Amino acid sequence: MDNNIRATLGELQLLRAPAWGSGSLQTKGKRRRRCERRQKRGKRAGVLARLKANANRPPIPLLFLSNVRSLDNKLDLLRLRMNVSEEMRNCAVICLTETWLNQTMPDSAFQLAGRQLFRADRSQLSGKARGGGLCVYINKGWCTNCVLVNSHCSEATEQLTVKCRPHYLPREFSAVFVIAVYIAPDADANNALKELYDNISSLQNKHPDAFYVVAGDFNHVELKNTLPRFYQHVNIPTRGNNTLDRVYSSVKDAYKAFPRPHLGLSDHISIMLVPAYHPPLRRSKPTQKTITVWPSDDTAVLQDCFGCTDWQVFREAAECEGELDLEEYTSAVLGYISKCVEDVTTTKTVTYYPNQKPWLNAEVRSLLKARDAAFRSGDSDELRRARRELTGVKRAKAAYAQKIQGHFSSQDPQSMWRGIKCITDYKSNVAQSSKDPSLPEALNTFFARFENPDTPPSTRLPHSPGEEPLSVTPAEVRRTLRRINPRKAAGPDNIPGQVLKDCADQLSDVLADIFNASLIQAVVPTCLKTATIIPVPKSSTVTGLNDYRPVALTPIVTKCFERLVQTHIKATINITVDPHQYAYRKNRSTEDAISSVVHTALTHLEQKDSYVRMLFVDFTSAFNTMIPQTLITKLSSLGLSSSLCNWVLDFLTNRPQSVRIHNISSPSIILSTGSPQGCVLSPLLFTLLTYDCSPLHPGCHIVKFVDDTAVVGCITNRDESSYRQEVEHLEDWCRENNLFINVKKTKEMIVDFRRGKHAHLPLHIGGSAVEVVDSYRYLGVHLTSNLTWSNNTSTLVRKAHQRLYFLRRLRRAGLGSAVLTSFYRCVVESVVCSSINVWHGSCSAADRKALQRVMKAAQRIVGVSFPSTTDIYTSRCRKRATCIRKDPTHPAHALFVPLPSGRRLRSIKCKTTRLRNSFIPEAVRLLNST
Structure with a gap:
């Protein structure tokens, strides 16, 4: 630069100071050069700024x-x-x-x-x-x-x-x-x-x-x-x-x-x-996954390998002075199976794009690349030719639709439904967990928050003289292995379910030996009760650690073992000892639980000066708070053998648990409280733990479906003493069994049809008032304080309309009416007719018209006539009533009283239309009309 120009710029203070050089350090408060920034400069946020930029x-x-x-x-x-x-x-x-x-x-x-x-x-x-x-x-x-x-x-x-x-x-x-x-x-x-x-x-x-x-x-x-x-x-x-x-x-x-x-x-x-x-x-970035590639002859190779293996060598190596080290024996066998699987298979990394479909094959991708190249070249004739050839996309999509149709014809529903979900994107919006590397350890600590270090160690029950421990046969193990769902994820042992299912004949003897040794010693090897927690977001928006649901991934071998034990527990214990529990019982469903609550309320409201208070109890992590010692004491009182009680105790204590998100795992924590969510035995053990949670007063009813508990208080002449005592008794029972009531999520609904406005005193649990609501979603059905069903019906109609969209996409893809009908019955009709016996008889004409509008829309899409909701209700109501009449252990069986002639049932006296149109009276009329 010329000196005169430099001098002039210096006088005007326009020369850059030496400190702005690339090798100098930045002074505080001054702007940094763009090349010195470590990250890209941000942009203005908001929809207006995004629109202006594009x-x-x-x-x-x-x-x-x-x-x-x-x-x-x-x-x-x-x-x-x-x-x-x-x-x-x-x-x-x-x-x-x-x-x-x-x-x-x-x-x-x-x-x-x-x-x-x-x-x-x-x-x-x-x-x-x-x-x-x-x-x-x-x-x-x-x-x-x-x-x-x-x-x-x-x-x-x-x-x-x-x-x-x-x-x-x-x-x-x-x-x-x-x-x-x-x-x-x-x-x-x-x-x-x-x-x-x-x-x-x-x-x-x-x-x-x-x-x-x-x-x-x-x-x-x-x-x-x-x-x-x-x-x-x-x-x-x-x-x-x-x-x-x-x-x-x-x-x-x-x-x-x-x-x-x-x-x-x-x-x-x-x-x-x-x-x-x-x-x-x-919205979604491409993801990379490492998948296992199975050769065509993998099953035969593994069967030959396991068939030639001398499994007795593993047992002899684990014995010392006549004592079998079950931990070493089990770990050696499972490790050997996993090593054989690794030797047969290979792995590769694939990239998944959010808008990638299976019919976008190599041919279609080459056509798209040719179209893009012709567009960039500016040759209009070449671009028209490339666009004409893009009809290959339609041909590929039609070929994929025909492939799905072939699965339906060949009785392969699993492949058919997988293809249907791919075409329709049905249930594809799954919330993704955060990729924060510190999140797994934080979640593992949070899920283990109920572990109390001051809890005394568990005590095993004394062995009863003459009691024979449970044993399983290789044939029982073989049948259980063959029922494995091969699409279930492998547990921490990395043994796929497909291998256990295909090699059931070769592995049944050694696994039966391990199971029997475990039952004799009443000890569960640590490798069989190790759990990897896969946190699943409860909703699309995650605001805290409590918004994750801990789903335990345990070895598939353990699940097979649990099924064998579960069968024995059900055969030993009379599970109908708790008539208020509707879960995991034969001939019971959520529909029965809801019907019990509604019928109890409607029957009581027939009386003068009466009203009903319903308390819907929510427990905080019910499965994770169980005390194993309390559980086995109840199991023993129900008649379960001491050896099996001790086995359950060992199964629930000293369990290693870690959390895995993507490829990041947390350190393991040893737990001795609760039961893992995802285990086969967990739901059954919880229902047996709550068998003694029963009402004290005849004017109160407790209805349970696993941990969904409803207390129905039938109140006459404004005397609420028995209802409030019942709630206090429930609090005491929960305190004794280490269950915690979440007062914020616990709701109360008051059904009161008396004339005039009546003030109701609030109910308190643990010193906090329970919120009174006008509507509550109980077991999938919306109950309201006026016992009408418009709110429930509008919710079902809204959900059904959303699923009609998927039906339209299948029709657009060219699938036949048989596939469309199957999809309609499984996806649309199942929503519209959910718990239909409870509410359809009492819903209004406008609600039935809205439901029928969905049916007619489906008929126009599929081109096939479907039965109306009234016909479906009549058929299901009669069928359900027949099943209840044949089951003397069902709580509603006593409501179907035959007349002396034996040909008809005694009608239920009804003063109001509400009760007359409900399930039980309507079912009696339908059975009498046949």
């Missing part, structure tokens, strides 16, 4: 909605706003309601530069001479391939549907449907909802993978119950304090609404809907 390629359209009240008067204002606002210029869709246009006004007078106009004026079919009208403007910079699908005008609704295939569209969407809607304030809401439902349902049947956005002035009509799979995005008032203009879409959290000024003198504010949707390819 204005020409939004994943879903940027939408502007306004009720203009005469477009003719607002057109200049709209053009002015587009000239001065970049946001309006980039807007992909402009949806206007109440345009007040008619046939005498030409389209050319209302064109906007760079946009395509679609309009639907009010006709005489609406019964009104003026007003109404819809307009949709599509930005040609966003989409040029757009067509008018339909327009509809009636006394109830005005609709305008436009189909768009924009220049850029995420792979998960096949098209974008924009549906503009106007519903007059005096329109009939039911008719309007029916017309909207018919239009949208027919579009979804033809285009299940499309993105739908329904925008307009809805006034007093809401789509929440009719189209529960559509989500409303406008959460601000649009006229006064009311939200009349709404935008629904088929994707949750797809938009974020921002208010914009009125257009002229319109009495509605305008709304700008900014895309907040993230495509799956951006």
Whole structure:
């Protein structure tokens, strides 16, 4: 640099100081050079900043909605706003309601530069001479391939549907449907909802993978119950304090609404809907997994290997002075099996992409690469040829659908359902655990928080003279091994279930010897009770350690051992000793537990001056707080042998436990409290622990389904003393058995139909008041304080509508009616008819109509007639009543009393319609009518 110039720059203080050199240290408070930053500079956050950075390629359209009240008067204002606002210029869709246009006004007078106009004026079919009208403007910079699908005008609704295939569209969407809607304030809401439902349902049947956005002035009509799979995005008032203009879409959290000024003198504010949707390819990063590759002859090789093995060598090596070291014997056998499996198999690393489908094979990927190369080259002829050849994608998808159809024909339901889930993405949104390396150890400590170091060591029961320990035969072990599900994950021993199942004949003798040695010594080897916890998020949003569910992964060999012991326990102990427990009992279900609660309440409410208080108890980690010593004392009192009680005690104590997330494992912790969630014996042991939790007073009932406990207090003349004593007794019982009641999640519901308002004193547990609710979800069914079923029915309808989407995708894939029918019965009908015996007889006509609407939609999709919900209810109710009558141990068996003739049952006296339409009285009438 010239010296004169340098001097001038120095005088102006524009020369860089020497300290800014690349080799110098940064001084505090000064800006760092970009090359010296250790990480990339961040960007502004928020949907507006993201839209501004990618204005020409939004994943879903940027939408502007306004009720203009005469477009003719607002057109200049709209053009002015587009000239001065970049946001309006980039807007992909402009949806206007109440345009007040008619046939005498030409389209050319209302064109906007760079946009395509679609309009639907009010006709005489609406019964009104003026007003109404819809307009949709599509930005040609966003989409040029757009067509008018339909327009509809009636006394109830005005609709305008436009189909768009924009220049850029995420792979998960096949098209974008924009549906503009106007519903007059005096329109009939039911008719309007029916017309909207018919239009949208027919579009979804033809285009299940499309993105739908329904925008307009809805006034007093809401789509929440009719189209529960559509989500409303406008959460601000649009006229006064009311939200009349709404935008629904088929994707949750797809938009974020921002208010914009009125257009002229319109009495509605305008709304700008900014895309907040993230495509799956951006939400999830590609993942790498290491998989095991099994050669074609692996089964034969392993069978020959295990068949030629002298297993007696392992036993002799573990014996010392005639005493068998069971720990060494078991570890050697399992280690040998694992080593043989490692010698036969190989591993490889594969990459999974979030939008990867099995029909995207090598041929399809090469066609996509050829298309991209032709696009980059700029050769239009080559690009047209490459796009024509992309029909190979359709052929590959059709071939995959035919493969699934072949699985159905060849009686391979497992492969069929795996393919169906892949096509429909059914239950694919699983919350992922954090990758924080310190999380596994923190979770392991949290899951072991119930371990009390001051607890005295467990004491084994004395051996009873003449008592023979349990023994199993190789044939029993062989049958258990052959029933293994090969798709279950291997435990800490890394022995796959497929190997145990295929080599059952070769391994049954040595495993039976290990099992019998364990039963004789009443000792469980440490390698068989080691557990690896795989934390599963309880919901999509994780806020703390308590939002993870500890699912234990134990060796598959241990699960087989537990099944053999479980069979013996059930044969030894009369599990019907607890009539209030409905779980893990033959001819019992959640439906029976719910019916018991509802029938008890309805029967008591027939009396004068009566009401019912229901307490739904929630336990804190019930399985993890069991004291093994308390458990075996109860098992012994129930008649289980002392040797097997000691075996259970050893199985639950001194258990090594670690937590694994991805490829990170925590150090092991030794536990002697609780039972691992995921073990075969855990649910049975818990139900036996709670067998003595029974009511003290005849006016109180306790209904249990594992740890879901409900206390029903039948109160007359406002005397709640027995109910409150029952709750205090339950507190004492929980304290003695080391179970902790979670008062925050424990809820109480009061059913009181007496005239006038009556104040009810709150119930306290552990010094804290229990919250009183009007609705509670008990065992999957929504109970309400007025004992109506609208809340439950609307929930079922909403869930069924969501699953109809998967049915539409299967139909779009070209699967046959037999596969569609099977999917419907397993996925849709199972939801609609969940616990139908409890609630269908008492639900309202509107609820039955909503249920039947789902059935009719499924019939149109599949093309096959399905039975109505009433027919299903009648059939299931009669079948269930017959099963209860044949089971004298069932708690409801005493309600089916035969008349002296023996041909009919005694009718149940009912004063109210509520009781008359419930399950038990209706079942008696159905049996008497046959």
